[in-house]
Amino acid sequence: MAQDSGTRTLISHAQLRRGRGRIIYWTLLTVVVVGFTLVFLGPLYWMVTGALKSGQEIAQTPPSLFPKDPQPQNYIDAWNNLDLAKLLFNTFYYAVGAVVFQLVFDTAAAYSLSKLRPVFGNVILGLMLATLMIPAMVLIVPQYVTVIDLPILHINLLDSPFAIWLPLVANAFNIFLLKRFFDSIPEELMAAALMDGATPLRTLWSIILPISRPILGVVSIFAVTAVWKDFLWPKLVMPSPETRTVSVGIYAFAGGTPMNVVIAASVIAAIPTVVVFLVFQRNIMSGLTTGSLKG
Amino acid sequence: MAITTVPQIPRKAGRPPSPYSAGPQRTSLGRKVRDNLTGHAFLIGAVLCFVVFSWYPMVRGIVMSFQRTRRGETTWVGWDNYTRLIADPSFWPAWKNTFYFTVLALVLGYAVPFFVAILLNEFRHAKGYLRILVYLPVMLPPASALFLFKFYAYDPSEAGLFNAILKALHLPTSQWMQSPGMTMPAMVIASTWMNMGGAVLIYLASLQNIPGELYEAAELDGAGVWRRIRHVTIPQTRLILALLAMLQIVATMQLFIEPLILANGAGAEDSATSVAYLIYQHGFFQNDLNGAAALGVIMLVVLAGFSAVYVRLTAKQD
Numbered sequence: 001m002a003q004d005s006g007t008r009t010l011i012s013h014a015q016l017r018r019g020r021g022r023i024i025y026w027t028l029l030t031v032v033v034v035g036f037t038l039v040f041l042g043p044l045y046w047m048v049t050g051a052l053k054s055g056q057e058i059a060q061t062p063p064s065l066f067p068k069d070p071q072p073q074n075y076i077d078a079w080n081n082l083d084l085a086k087l088l089f090n091t092f093y094y095a096v097g098a099v100v101f102q103l104v105f106d107t108a109a110a111y112s113l114s115k116l117r118p119v120f121g122n123v124i125l126g127l128m129l130a131t132l133m134i135p136a137m138v139l140i141v142p143q144y145v146t147v148i149d150l151p152i153l154h155i156n157l158l159d160s161p162f163a164i165w166l167p168l169v170a171n172a173f174n175i176f177l178l179k180r181f182f183d184s185i186p187e188e189l190m191a192a193a194l195m196d197g198a199t200p201l202r203t204l205w206s207i208i209l210p211i212s213r214p215i216l217g218v219v220s221i222f223a224v225t226a227v228w229k230d231f232l233w234p235k236l237v238m239p240s241p242e243t244r245t246v247s248v249g250i251y252a253f254a255g256g257t258p259m260n261v262v263i264a265a266s267v268i269a270a271i272p273t274v275v276v277f278l279v280f281q282r283n284i285m286s287g288l289t290t291g292s293l294k295g
Numbered sequence: 296m297a298i299t300t301v302p303q304i305p306r307k308a309g310r311p312p313s314p315y316s317a318g319p320q321r322t323s324l325g326r327k328v329r330d331n332l333t334g335h336a337f338l339i340g341a342v343l344c345f346v347v348f349s350w351y352p353m354v355r356g357i358v359m360s361f362q363r364t365r366r367g368e369t370t371w372v373g374w375d376n377y378t379r380l381i382a383d384p385s386f387w388p389a390w391k392n393t394f395y396f397t398v399l400a401l402v403l404g405y406a407v408p409f410f411v412a413i414l415l416n417e418f419r420h421a422k423g424y425l426r427i428l429v430y431l432p433v434m435l436p437p438a439s440a441l442f443l444f445k446f447y448a449y450d451p452s453e454a455g456l457f458n459a460i461l462k463a464l465h466l467p468t469s470q471w472m473q474s475p476g477m478t479m480p481a482m483v484i485a486s487t488w489m490n491m492g493g494a495v496l497i498y499l500a501s502l503q504n505i506p507g508e509l510y511e512a513a514e515l516d517g518a519g520v521w522r523r524i525r526h527v528t529i530p531q532t533r534l535i536l537a538l539l540a541m542l543q544i545v546a547t548m549q550l551f552i553e554p555l556i557l558a559n560g561a562g563a564e565d566s567a568t569s570v571a572y573l574i575y576q577h578g579f580f581q582n583d584l585n586g587a588a589a590l591g592v593i594m595l596v597v598l599a600g601f602s603a604v605y606v607r608l609t610a611k612q613d
Contacts, residue, residue, distance in 0.1 A: 001419070008507025008508070008510055008511055009416055009417055009502070009505075009507065009510065010413065010416070010417055010418055010427075010520065010523055010524065010527075010528065011520065012497050012510075012511075012512055012514065016417075016419070018336075025417075028414075029418055029420060029421065032414060032418070032425065033421050033424070033425065036425055036428045036429065037428065039430060039488075040428040040429060040431055040488075041428060041431070041442075043432075043443055043447075043448070043456075043488070044431070046443070046447055046448075046456055047443045047447065050446075050447050054325040058454065059452070059454050060454060061452065061453050061457065061459070061534070062404075062453065062454075062459045062463070063459050063572060065360050087498070088474055095552065104340065105340035105341045105344065106341055108337040108338070108340060109337065109338050109340070109342070110340045111337055112334045112337035113338070114336070116330070116331070116333060116334035116337060117334065118331040118332075118333075118334025118335050118338070119331050121334065121338075124338060124342060124507035127345070127350065128341075128345055131345065131349045131353075132352070133545075133598075133602040133606070134349075134595065135545055135549050135594065135595070135598055136549060137549040137550065137551065137570075137571040137574055137591065137594060138353075138356065138591040138592070138594050138595045138598075139349070139352050139353065139356065139591070140574065140575075140578070140591070141359070141574065141578045141584055141587045141588045141591055142352035142353070142356035142359060142588060142591075143348060143352045143357065144353075144578070144584075145352075145359070145584060146347060146348065146351065146352050146355065147348075150347065151347065151351065156493060166347070166348060167343050167344070167348040167349075168338065169341055169344035169346045169348075169391070170341070170344040170347075170348045170349040174553040175341065179558070200333050201333075202336070208473065218544075225434065228436055229437060230369075230433075231436075231437060231438055231552050232552070232575070234429070234553060246436070247436045247437070247438035247439070248437055248438075250439070251438055251556065254442065254556075259446040261497075262442055262446065263442060263447070266436075266439035266440075267439070267441045267458060267588055269436050269438070269439050270434075270435045270439040270440075273433055273434045273435065273436065274431070276434070277431065277434040278427075281427055281430070285426065285430070285496055287498065288493060288496050
């Protein structure tokens with residue numbers, strides 16, 4: 001595990017290897033590893049095992065570390081009573097659609113802004129980036145009013161997945177991430193494609209997209225987690241029980257359901273994002289830092 | 296914001312060169328028009344979504360805040376919505392709570408991740424493991440994490456996790472969400488636990504960009520660890536620190552799901568009501584979408600001050 005990064009940080013390597021520094025380093029490391037495990041993994045352990053406890057055991061003092069008489073029935077009840085299969089499917093469906101819509105429209109827009117650069121492209125980009133400064137809560141009411149009666153078309157999007165998919169396309173952060181990546185692709189490549197008579201669409205498809213796989217992955221992961229974590233917007237635009245997302249569904253049932261079952265449902269709801277994170281943690285972390293540090 | 300930028304656009308800005316138009320020989324007008332049309336064709340999907348779901352709602356929110364719709368009939372009412380909202384007994388508590396949360400979250404959620412990042416950056420072992428741990432809660436759906444806090448951690452009896460720990464340490468236990476004084480700190484703890492991972496990772500990345508020679512030089516000049524943090528680490532990460540402060544203020548001012556789940560909305564004696572929760576209440580329970588829009592505009596004005604600083608900082612970075 002020992003990895004010497006080679007770069008000098010706050011405290012020099014030499015100091016950490018010498019007598020006193022070495023002792024402090026190892027004590028601190030142990031304390032932090034144990035402490036962080038307790039603080040960040042502990043609650044998750046409590047959640048998973050707590051949902052296995054019976055109603056009496058949960059109310060006992062002091063609380064027990066291991067469930068004495070594990071009740072997997074809580075998980076089964078959560079699955080059946082809350083119709084979690086349906087809720088998870090809905091959320092998954094919205095997440096996949098969000099990925100597709102964002103990849104298609106945001107990639108095309110970023111490509112145009114970065115490589116084709118039509119007139120007023122910079123104005124459009126500026127207006128898009130300006131939305132980053134508008135807090136979501138400020139827009140929630142007028143957005144809702146717009147979704148229940150789309151301008152000109154007069155369509156009501158309530159309970160339609162488009163009410164989740166289309167607003168997510170208006171994501172300036174994604175366009176910014178993609179455009180920055182496309183900006184780093186040399187213009188010569190574009191010129192060469194043009195020489196060979198490739199249309200802009202063909203250039204995007206066969207030259208730009210294959211090199212851009214890492215950033216497309218990051219955008220997709222962000223789209224999935226955004227849908228999975230979002231709460232207020234899906235709660236407003238997906239009012240019927242049949243179209244709810246998993247977070248909203250658990251919230252809706254929380255009032256009249258035993259709390260162990262609510263927690264069991266929360267555990268099940270958290271599994272997909274946690275798995276996505278553990279599988280793609282490298283991409284997620286690099287995407288996070290490139291996005292915020294501007295490359 | 297989207298509106299104010301429009302007049303500043305220089306009308307005669309020259310088009311930057313693109314391989315599709317720039318070349319040794321002058322391109323014809325028809326070719327230029329066609330290239331532009333292609334460019335706009337690629338933009339149209341995203342632009343339409345921005346128009347319908349972002350730019351238009353922004354304008355509409357402001358318009359709505361000066362109107363009142365009753366039984367399908369919309370009339371202009373001037374500042375009525377604003378005065379009605381300000382007269383709402385929850386208006387000032389909501390702002391007080393939101394600011395209190397923002398400040399507490401800045402102390403906890405802003406300083407703590409920075410020092411955690413400094414610490415993690417010094418470690419030569421278990422780095423990957425620690426980074427995954429810190430970021431793991433960020434990936435939980437907030438509703439899941441908050442139910443965990445609500446039912447298992449903030450249980451006011453001694454069966455709750457926090458009270459059990461406090462009791463084991465012979466410290467006084469707390470009523471948590473049931474005591475008005477603890478509501479906000481309890482929400483900040485839950486919120487920090489859920490969200491600090493992102494900040495830690497961003498700080499870590501910026502710490503890794505600090506040239507090692509600076510620390511070397513500082514050490515040779517006899518600067519201790521604290522002085523090195525003060526005179527090297529903080530100045531070198533100043534921009535990121537300022538940026539994240541802005542982002543965090545904007546995020547915490549929109550406090551919503553924590554009061555909704557942990558405190559069932561308003562909490563004991565309005566101790567949890569937030570501005571965002573009040574927007575939700577007015578818009579979707581009191582059938583007062585216009586009032587909610589007005590409160591949204593007030594929030595926008597308050598945050599515009601912070602955003603102005605943010606814009607200046609990002610501009611300087613470029």
